[in-house]
Structures are given as C-alpha cells and as structure tokens.
Amino acid sequence: MKEFNDLAEFKPAQIAELLQLAKQLEESPEPRALEGKVLALLFLSPSLRTLASFQAAMTRLGGGSFVISPDMSIHGLETRPGIVMDGAAAEHIREAVPVIASYGDAIGIRAFAERRNLEDDLADKEYMALRKLCDIPLINMESAINHPCQSLADWKTMDDLGxxxxxxxxxxxxxxxxxxxxxxxxxxxxxxxxxxxxxxxxxxxxxxxxxxxxxxxxxxxxxxxxxxxxxxxxxxxxxxxxxxxxxxxxxxxxxx
Amino acid sequence: MKEFNDLAEFKPAQIAELLQLAKQLEESPEPRALEGKVLALLFLSPSLRTLASFQAAMTRLGGGSFVISPDMSIHGLETRPGIVMDGAAAEHIREAVPVIASYGDAIGIRAFAERRNLEDDLADKEYMALRKLCDIPLINMESAINHPCQSLADWKTMDDLGxxxxxxxxxxxxxxxxxxxxxxxxxxxxxxxxxxxxxxxxxxxxxxxxxxxxxxxxxxxxxxxxxxxxxxxxxxxxxxxxxxxxxxxxxxxxxx
Amino acid sequence: MKEFNDLAEFKPAQIAELLQLAKQLEESPEPRALEGKVLALLFLSPSLRTLASFQAAMTRLGGGSFVISPDMSIHGLETRPGIVMDGAAAEHIREAVPVIASYGDAIGIRAFAERRNLEDDLADKEYMALRKLCDIPLINMESAINHPCQSLADWKTMDDLGxxxxxxxxxxxxxxxxxxxxxxxxxxxxxxxxxxxxxxxxxxxxxxxxxxxxxxxxxxxxxxxxxxxxxxxxxxxxxxxxxxxxxxxxxxxxxx
Structure with a gap:
C-alpha cells in the first residue's frame, strides 16, 4: 500500500520526483489522468485550504472526491477508543474508516492532536491507529505531529521562488x-x-x-x-x- | 419515469440484470458512461455509506453529483405537511424537491421513518409524497420502510460469497x-x-x-x-x- | 479579469450572446468543455437553488467544483472588517478568499445584505470588498443588492415562454x-x-x-x-x- 504520512519516509530523490511531477502538471495539465478515480476525504478536524485543494486537485486530474466529516449529514462518529457505544454516536470511527476507504481508490485523513497526552500526540497515536484501518493508498492531511502535504507545498514554493x-x-x-x-x-x-x-x-x-x-x-x-x-x-x-x-x-x- | 423504490417492483430477471451490470462494471469500469450527467442527492436523514458510495459511484462512471441536506448551508427546509410557514424555515420540502430534481438527471432521496404513526411509516407515507414531486428517475436511499439499495448490495455480496x-x-x-x-x-x-x-x-x-x-x-x-x-x-x-x-x-x- | 457582478455591466448584445450560449448548450450539451476546470463556490449566506445549480452546471460541462461555507467543516471565518482576531474564528475572510480563489479557475461568491446600514448595502460594500480580493473570473451568486444569475435565468425563462x-x-x-x-x-x-x-x-x-x-x-x-x-x-x-x-x-x- 502506498502511503504519504511523513516526508521522513521518503528519500530526497523521491521528493524531487514528486516536485518534478507537480511542475510538469502545472505546465501540462492532465485532465484525464485520474478518470473514474475517487479520492475519499475524511476530515475529523476542521480545514479550509486542504478541503478546497484536494477536491480541486482531483477535478484537475479528471477524477472526483467525496468529503466525510462528523459535522456533516452523517450519524455521529465516536472517536474515543474502547468506549461503550451507548450514547448519541451511531458509529465508531474504527468501523467507519474501512467503510469510507472501501469507496475510494485512495483516502486522505485529517486528525488533529487530541492534546490530552503529549506522548500520544508525539507518537501520532490516533493517526497511526486510523492508518492501520486503511488498505488503500493513504494521505496524511494533518495529524497530531505531521503535515507532510503542507511541507511538500512549502518546499515547492521555495523552489519556485529560487x-x-x-x-x-x-x-x-x-x-x-x-x-x-x-x-x-x-x-x-x-x-x-x-x-x-x-x-x-x-x-x-x-x-x-x-x-x-x-x-x-x-x-x-x-x-x-x-x-x-x-x-x-x-x-x-x-x-x-x-x-x-x-x-x-x-x-x-x-x-x- | 424510471424508479428504484422497492425490490418488490422488480422481477427476479430484472434484479439479475442489475447484478450482472454491477459485476460487469467491476470488471470493466466505464469512466465515461455518465459523462456530463448529474445525480441529485437529497439527504433528509443522516448517512455515511450512502453519502459516500453514491458520490463515488457517479465519479466512477464519469458523471457527478451534488448533495443537499437541511443541515448544510441552505435555508431551513420545512418537512411537515400542511404547515403555516411563519417560522425559521425559508422553504417547504414540497417546493424544494422539484427544484432540486430540476438540476439532476436522476435523484436519490433519503427520508427515514418519522416514528409518529406506525401505519404512516408502514405505508411509506412521507417518501411516497416526495416521490410524487419528482419527474426524473428516482432512487430510494432509505425510506421509512425500505432500503432497496442496501438490499441489492447484500444480494450481490451473497452472490460474490457463493x-x-x-x-x-x-x-x-x-x-x-x-x-x-x-x-x-x-x-x-x-x-x-x-x-x-x-x-x-x-x-x-x-x-x-x-x-x-x-x-x-x-x-x-x-x-x-x-x-x-x-x-x-x-x-x-x-x-x-x-x-x-x-x-x-x-x-x-x-x-x- | 472576467466578472459577472451585475447585468448593468453588460450590453444587451452580450446578454443575448449569453442566452444564445445557454440555448445552444441545452440543445447540444458539451460534457468535456470544462474538462479539468474547477469552480470555487464560496457561500457566506445560505442557498438551495444556487448551491445545486452551480455544482450541476460544472458537472454538465465536464469540470468540477468545491463548496466552502462557514458552517462546514472549516475553521471559523471572521467576516467583520477591522476586527481584532482574538475570538473563536481561526481566519479572516479577507485572507480566506484569495486562498480559496487560488484553487479555482473561477469563483462564485454569495454574501447577503448585512442589513446594518442601508447605504452600505445599496453600495454592495461587502461584496465589493470581497471582489477586490479575487484575481480569477468572479461570479456574483447574490450580494446585498444584486442577483445577476437569477435575473439572467428569469430573462431566459421569459424568452423560452415567448x-x-x-x-x-x-x-x-x-x-x-x-x-x-x-x-x-x-x-x-x-x-x-x-x-x-x-x-x-x-x-x-x-x-x-x-x-x-x-x-x-x-x-x-x-x-x-x-x-x-x-x-x-x-x-x-x-x-x-x-x-x-x-x-x-x-x-x-x-x-x-
């Protein structure tokens, strides 16, 4: 399974390839490259740039996306691990994620820091737990301790500016x-x-x-x-x- | 008008055809089959699987969809029949549905049981009233007493599992x-x-x-x-x- | 930059061309005309028809769109000018609009009347301020004192009805x-x-x-x-x- 969790998991040459691909797509758009392909976007935390840019990117490549977030028209999603499900939430995130992933060719997940326990956030505990539930290519759209897409974009901006x-x-x-x-x-x-x-x-x-x-x-x-x-x-x-x-x-x- | 309200309205041979089509699309995707086509998705009740899968399906077939639900950025929708519209809701569902349908080639509607009157729910009174307002192909995405898409998917799963x-x-x-x-x-x-x-x-x-x-x-x-x-x-x-x-x-x- | 803010900015011949184009697309759909193109849709005020029709239109032309509104899964957007940002809103609309626009080939903005000051609303002060922040083609999806898309549609309806x-x-x-x-x-x-x-x-x-x-x-x-x-x-x-x-x-x- 392909994953984009952390720039540290890539070699500099691989980063260079990604940036080269981005430059190439800027110069020669490929509006049919991802024809019929679906990116599932799960926002467990709020977003503006990422919400817009990922949807726009899929359209630019000829595919599409769908957005799921707990404050949309969905049953409540319980995110706490090991909880008894006797409240308002109709579904646990542990069950929801594989379902959402099953409808996509790739999935992006955003899950901010819980800010309850520093060690957990430094270890990216929540994101790592969600990551295990996916069996399709996964993109980290910001976790407790990482934001690799923003970092890659910043890298590109610095390249563009010389x-x-x-x-x-x-x-x-x-x-x-x-x-x-x-x-x-x-x-x-x-x-x-x-x-x-x-x-x-x-x-x-x-x-x-x-x-x-x-x-x-x-x-x-x-x-x-x-x-x-x-x-x-x-x-x-x-x-x-x-x-x-x-x-x-x-x-x-x-x-x- | 084509409708998918209830498996009981189909003959077994028609069900078999639908399942055959699904199998065929799994094996040979057709990412341009619904080019330029629009599926309107009206969720009067919460959803996760249906919300994701219908949007994904339209993308896979090269078309697109839009989602309308009362808790989105829309004026409030009044759903009670025969009500005086002097409250916060800007629009009655009886007027909204034909408008929403006018922008689609087909429409999916979800409207859960109201759980006020058993006879009404068994007769699918609310869904049947909404159904009359549509003049484009209609899909029942779960009504008070039916959920034909889930049943068709379950049928397919059983076939797949032998x-x-x-x-x-x-x-x-x-x-x-x-x-x-x-x-x-x-x-x-x-x-x-x-x-x-x-x-x-x-x-x-x-x-x-x-x-x-x-x-x-x-x-x-x-x-x-x-x-x-x-x-x-x-x-x-x-x-x-x-x-x-x-x-x-x-x-x-x-x-x- | 192309703009569609007010019918008054168009000559009758240009309106006639737009209506002719609409008629032509009704008769001969062009489902690849906007392949890979993105329309950013910013709803600072509620919507039903516009929310549905703009998304549907982009799909019909082979492109796509994304919707941003303050009540979605985004950080709060502050809309008051000159405000100290020490509250719950994570971002000011003055910063958000250029960002949202940067992901689109064109942008539609809805911003209803604030109804605090008649002169401001008659001068379309809020919309004009937002307009200055965009450097891509802009569509007025209803401002304090204008609704040119609805007016154009009404014009077309009257033509269609003779x-x-x-x-x-x-x-x-x-x-x-x-x-x-x-x-x-x-x-x-x-x-x-x-x-x-x-x-x-x-x-x-x-x-x-x-x-x-x-x-x-x-x-x-x-x-x-x-x-x-x-x-x-x-x-x-x-x-x-x-x-x-x-x-x-x-x-x-x-x-x-």
Missing part, C-alpha cells in the same frame, strides 16, 4: 495566537527545511522549546542533507540574513 | 441497540432474502415481531421464489445451519 | 413574508425587466418603495432599451394586462 538550499537560511519563528495550537505544523516544517538542506533556526521564547523528539528528527534530517538546525530565543541574530521567515504559533508543551 | 439460493439459510436476528431504530432495514432485508429464494428465519424476542404487512410481503416473495419465511424466538434452532446471520436492531412496534 | 419584450408588461409585486427580506432580488429583477425592454410596474404598499438608487438604475436601463418603469400601490391597474407577475417580499427601508 530560495537556495545550501546556504539558504530558514527561520521558523514562534508567533502569538490567542489559543494553544498543535505542534504538527512547526514539527513538520522544521523537519522539511532541514531535509531540504537549509540552515534552520527555530526562534522561540523560553518555555516554548519544541519537544526533543521533534528537534532530534530535524537534526537527523539535517545531518543527511548537509543542513543545520539551531534553536534560539535571540530574535536579532535569528533573523539576520534569513531567506525565509516562517511565523507559526504552537503551545508550550509543559502546559499540555 | 451463498446458495435454494437451500441457503438466512437468519435475520434482532440485536440490542440503545435507541429505538426504524423498521426499514429489517423489512427490506427479510423481503430481499425471501425474494432471493432463501430459507429465511426472523429471530426476535417476544414483543419484537415484525409487523404483519412486512411478514406478509416477505412470505409472498418467498412463495414466488421457492423460498421460505419463518419466525421464532428460539435462538439455537434459528442459528442451526445458517449460511448468513444478519444482526440488526429494530424497535418493538407496540411502543411506537 | 413573453414579449416590446409591449410586454412585467409586474414586480411586493408580497408578505414573516421576516424582513433583503433588496437584492427585487432590485436585480426590476432592473433586468427594464433592461429587457419591458413595461415594468413595481406594485407595493405605501412605505415599501424601493430605494431611489434602485429605481433610478432601472429607469436608466429602460431609457436605453425602450422600456418603461412605473411604481404604484394600485393593485387593479398594476395587474391589468400583465404578462408576468413576479411576487417577492422585501423590507421597508425606513426600518433598516
């Missing part, structure tokens, strides 16, 4: 937001920029350090790509010479 | 559910299995007898197909030798 | 509704009938006069088309000899 790889400086800076936000985008972004071979700086206030496992994964990618990953709370030095400043909010993990 | 017709034993067994559920699926299922020519046993506790009209219709189908329909509360004898055990909940009609 | 242009009498009559309704449809309708060259009578009770700017625009269209626009509260004389009676409710502007 942002250098070797010597390119990428600053992921923490930004204020009224609500505590998940770790998925910052974790995916820092890894992506490191995998791209850039000099990556995570700029964040004290207390907003990204988890060790996130930084370790990014540093590992940098070691392979010839990139670099640094962390600082010093804004002036971080922003000095930056090619890209990527502003994003995330919550302090000690308050998880 | 479940015998003559001599095949089909047990529809009542199962517990925390809420009182409609009669549509059990009624359609017992009729379908009887129409398929199987030996059908309805296994249910005392007090959960299916209504007389449901059993009568199933027995009539069995008489024509060479099948048999029995009813019992004796679990051991019912399950003995069963090829298929179909577990489903339904509510006791004396508490309707 | 309603005369010169000498044809069109009566827009105010009708009771339990709620105060926007001015978009009556304003667009009186203008359309005048632009078509008909003798238009607005029949309304005292106190329900259409705003001066609406009547002025309709009279200007009549002057160019050879039509006529009158206003009266005398039902008998208004309805006498009418070819079309168009009943619609709108609110009295002094209570705005």
């Amino acid at each position: 942002i250098p790889i070797n010597g390119g400086k990428f600053v992921l800076t923490w930004a204020f937001h009224p609500r505590a936000l998940p770790l998925a985008v910052p974790a995916a972004t820092v890894h992506m920029a490191a995998m791209r071979g850039m000099n990556v700086t995570v700029l964040r206030p004290d207390g907003f350090e990204l988890p060790d496992s996130v930084m370790h994964k990014a540093r590992k990618a940098a070691a392979e790509s010839g990139g670099l990953v640094e962390e600082t709370s010093d804004r002036a030095s971080a922003l000095n010479g930056a090619h890209v400043v990527y502003a994003k909010s995330w919550s302090a993990t000690q308050h998880y | 479940i015998p017709i003559n001599g095949g034993k089909f047990v529809l067994t009542w199962a517990f559910h925390p809420r009182a559920l409609p009669l549509a699926v059990p009624a359609a299922t017992v009729h379908m299995a009887a129409m398929r020519g199987m030996n059908v046993t309805v296994l249910r506790p005392d007090g959960f007898e299916l209504p007389d009209s449901v059993m009568h219709k199933a027995r009539k189908a069995a008489a024509e197909s060479g099948g048999l329909v029995e009813e019992t509360s004796d679990r051991a004898s019912a399950l003995n030798g069963a090829h298929v055990v179909y577990a489903k909940s339904w509510s006791a009609t004396q508490h309707y | 309603i005369p242009i010169n000498g044809g009498k069109f009566v827009l009559t105010w009708a009771f509704h339990p709620r105060a309704l926007p001015l978009a449809v009556p304003a667009a309708t009186v203008h359309m009938a005048a632009m078509r060259g008909m003798n238009v009578t607005v029949l309304r009770p005292d106190g329900f006069e259409l705003p001066d700017s609406v009547m002025h625009k309709a009279r200007k269209a009549a002057a160019e088309s050879g039509g006529l626009v009158e206003e009266t509260s005398d039902r008998a004389s208004a309805l006498n000899g009418a070819h079309v009676v168009y009943a619609k409710s709108w609110s009295a502007t002094q209570h705005y």
Whole structure:
C-alpha cells in the first residue's frame, strides 16, 4: 500500500520526483489522468485550504472526491477508543474508516492532536491507529505531529521562488495566537527545511522549546542533507540574513 | 419515469440484470458512461455509506453529483405537511424537491421513518409524497420502510460469497441497540432474502415481531421464489445451519 | 479579469450572446468543455437553488467544483472588517478568499445584505470588498443588492415562454413574508425587466418603495432599451394586462 504520512519516509530523490511531477502538471495539465478515480476525504478536524485543494486537485486530474466529516449529514462518529457505544454516536470511527476507504481508490485523513497526552500526540497515536484501518493508498492531511502535504507545498514554493538550499537560511519563528495550537505544523516544517538542506533556526521564547523528539528528527534530517538546525530565543541574530521567515504559533508543551 | 423504490417492483430477471451490470462494471469500469450527467442527492436523514458510495459511484462512471441536506448551508427546509410557514424555515420540502430534481438527471432521496404513526411509516407515507414531486428517475436511499439499495448490495455480496439460493439459510436476528431504530432495514432485508429464494428465519424476542404487512410481503416473495419465511424466538434452532446471520436492531412496534 | 457582478455591466448584445450560449448548450450539451476546470463556490449566506445549480452546471460541462461555507467543516471565518482576531474564528475572510480563489479557475461568491446600514448595502460594500480580493473570473451568486444569475435565468425563462419584450408588461409585486427580506432580488429583477425592454410596474404598499438608487438604475436601463418603469400601490391597474407577475417580499427601508 502506498502511503504519504511523513516526508521522513521518503528519500530526497523521491521528493524531487514528486516536485518534478507537480511542475510538469502545472505546465501540462492532465485532465484525464485520474478518470473514474475517487479520492475519499475524511476530515475529523476542521480545514479550509486542504478541503478546497484536494477536491480541486482531483477535478484537475479528471477524477472526483467525496468529503466525510462528523459535522456533516452523517450519524455521529465516536472517536474515543474502547468506549461503550451507548450514547448519541451511531458509529465508531474504527468501523467507519474501512467503510469510507472501501469507496475510494485512495483516502486522505485529517486528525488533529487530541492534546490530552503529549506522548500520544508525539507518537501520532490516533493517526497511526486510523492508518492501520486503511488498505488503500493513504494521505496524511494533518495529524497530531505531521503535515507532510503542507511541507511538500512549502518546499515547492521555495523552489519556485529560487530560495537556495545550501546556504539558504530558514527561520521558523514562534508567533502569538490567542489559543494553544498543535505542534504538527512547526514539527513538520522544521523537519522539511532541514531535509531540504537549509540552515534552520527555530526562534522561540523560553518555555516554548519544541519537544526533543521533534528537534532530534530535524537534526537527523539535517545531518543527511548537509543542513543545520539551531534553536534560539535571540530574535536579532535569528533573523539576520534569513531567506525565509516562517511565523507559526504552537503551545508550550509543559502546559499540555 | 424510471424508479428504484422497492425490490418488490422488480422481477427476479430484472434484479439479475442489475447484478450482472454491477459485476460487469467491476470488471470493466466505464469512466465515461455518465459523462456530463448529474445525480441529485437529497439527504433528509443522516448517512455515511450512502453519502459516500453514491458520490463515488457517479465519479466512477464519469458523471457527478451534488448533495443537499437541511443541515448544510441552505435555508431551513420545512418537512411537515400542511404547515403555516411563519417560522425559521425559508422553504417547504414540497417546493424544494422539484427544484432540486430540476438540476439532476436522476435523484436519490433519503427520508427515514418519522416514528409518529406506525401505519404512516408502514405505508411509506412521507417518501411516497416526495416521490410524487419528482419527474426524473428516482432512487430510494432509505425510506421509512425500505432500503432497496442496501438490499441489492447484500444480494450481490451473497452472490460474490457463493451463498446458495435454494437451500441457503438466512437468519435475520434482532440485536440490542440503545435507541429505538426504524423498521426499514429489517423489512427490506427479510423481503430481499425471501425474494432471493432463501430459507429465511426472523429471530426476535417476544414483543419484537415484525409487523404483519412486512411478514406478509416477505412470505409472498418467498412463495414466488421457492423460498421460505419463518419466525421464532428460539435462538439455537434459528442459528442451526445458517449460511448468513444478519444482526440488526429494530424497535418493538407496540411502543411506537 | 472576467466578472459577472451585475447585468448593468453588460450590453444587451452580450446578454443575448449569453442566452444564445445557454440555448445552444441545452440543445447540444458539451460534457468535456470544462474538462479539468474547477469552480470555487464560496457561500457566506445560505442557498438551495444556487448551491445545486452551480455544482450541476460544472458537472454538465465536464469540470468540477468545491463548496466552502462557514458552517462546514472549516475553521471559523471572521467576516467583520477591522476586527481584532482574538475570538473563536481561526481566519479572516479577507485572507480566506484569495486562498480559496487560488484553487479555482473561477469563483462564485454569495454574501447577503448585512442589513446594518442601508447605504452600505445599496453600495454592495461587502461584496465589493470581497471582489477586490479575487484575481480569477468572479461570479456574483447574490450580494446585498444584486442577483445577476437569477435575473439572467428569469430573462431566459421569459424568452423560452415567448413573453414579449416590446409591449410586454412585467409586474414586480411586493408580497408578505414573516421576516424582513433583503433588496437584492427585487432590485436585480426590476432592473433586468427594464433592461429587457419591458413595461415594468413595481406594485407595493405605501412605505415599501424601493430605494431611489434602485429605481433610478432601472429607469436608466429602460431609457436605453425602450422600456418603461412605473411604481404604484394600485393593485387593479398594476395587474391589468400583465404578462408576468413576479411576487417577492422585501423590507421597508425606513426600518433598516
């Protein structure tokens, strides 16, 4: 089964192939490539860009999609594992996912962090459980700790803009937001920029350090790509010479 | 006008043709067969499988669909007949249905049992009223007392699994559910299995007898197909030798 | 950028071309004309006909569409201008619209009257602000003071029914509704009938006069088309000899 869960599961050459395919489709659209093909889209969490872009993409390729989300006209979906089903929800997500997948040639799933237990979210526990229920090609449309499609799109945007790889400086800076936000985008972004071979700086206030496992994964990618990953709370030095400043909010993990 | 309201309106040879067509499309997809064709999908009741599968089916055949349901971004739809329209609902379903149908080549309608009056639900009063408003091919996506698409799919599944017709034993067994559920699926299922020519046993506790009209219709189908329909509360004898055990909940009609 | 905001922006010959194209597509469908093309549909206000017909139209032409509305599975959209984003809404419409547009070849936007300030609604302030955010072909799916697609469809219906242009009498009559309704449809309708060259009578009770700017625009269209626009509260004389009676409710502007 083909899966697109995490950029870390791909070699740089495979990423390059995907980006080359995207460029090729931009230049020479193939409006019959996926004729008769169906992408199932399961949104367990809200969306705007992904909701629009995945549907648009299938149309551009001549196929189609359908969207399922718990707040649509469906019976309630229970998402808690091991629960007694005696409430309003008519169906458990563990049963619903294989059913939804059975109608598609591929499936995209979005399932945000539950923000109940940091270890669970860092291990992407919920998404990994859903992943096991699918037997068709699967795309991660944002999980607790990953957002590979956004990262791939960011990679492409930097290519399109001519942002250098070797010597390119990428600053992921923490930004204020009224609500505590998940770790998925910052974790995916820092890894992506490191995998791209850039000099990556995570700029964040004290207390907003990204988890060790996130930084370790990014540093590992940098070691392979010839990139670099640094962390600082010093804004002036971080922003000095930056090619890209990527502003994003995330919550302090000690308050998880 | 072509309609797919009830398996009982088809002859066994027509059912066989539909199943043959399904098999043929599985083996040789026809992704341009319904090019430019539109299926209108009206969900007055919640759905998961039907919502996904009908949209997927239209894509597979090269056409498309649109979904309308009262909890989407539409003006409220009033469904009560003969009501004064002085409330929040902007439109009556009696006016909305012909409008929705006017944009499709065919229409699917789901309208669950209202569970206010047993006679009305057994006569499928609401669905029959909606049916009269459509002048394009119509598909019953589950009404108060029928679910022909699910029954046709179940028939196909049994064919695919090699479940015998003559001599095949089909047990529809009542199962517990925390809420009182409609009669549509059990009624359609017992009729379908009887129409398929199987030996059908309805296994249910005392007090959960299916209504007389449901059993009568199933027995009539069995008489024509060479099948048999029995009813019992004796679990051991019912399950003995069963090829298929179909577990489903339904509510006791004396508490309707 | 191509836009379809207001019939007044088109010359009669261009309207005639659009109606001719519609007729031609009715007679000779072109199910591959928009192969691979995407129409983004943004519903900031509720819909039934438009929601169904735009999706159906794209399918008929071989393309596809996606629907975004604030009550779907998306992050909340803030629509108030100049607001501090410290509440539940994750995103401001000013940012969302360009993103949504970026996934389409064309975009349709519905944004009803806000009914807070009459001058703002008569100037179509909200829609004009959204319009500036789009850089792809744009279709007005009903704004505070316009509904050009409905008007074009009404024009076509009259053509199909053989309603005369010169000498044809069109009566827009105010009708009771339990709620105060926007001015978009009556304003667009009186203008359309005048632009078509008909003798238009607005029949309304005292106190329900259409705003001066609406009547002025309709009279200007009549002057160019050879039509006529009158206003009266005398039902008998208004309805006498009418070819079309168009009943619609709108609110009295002094209570705005």
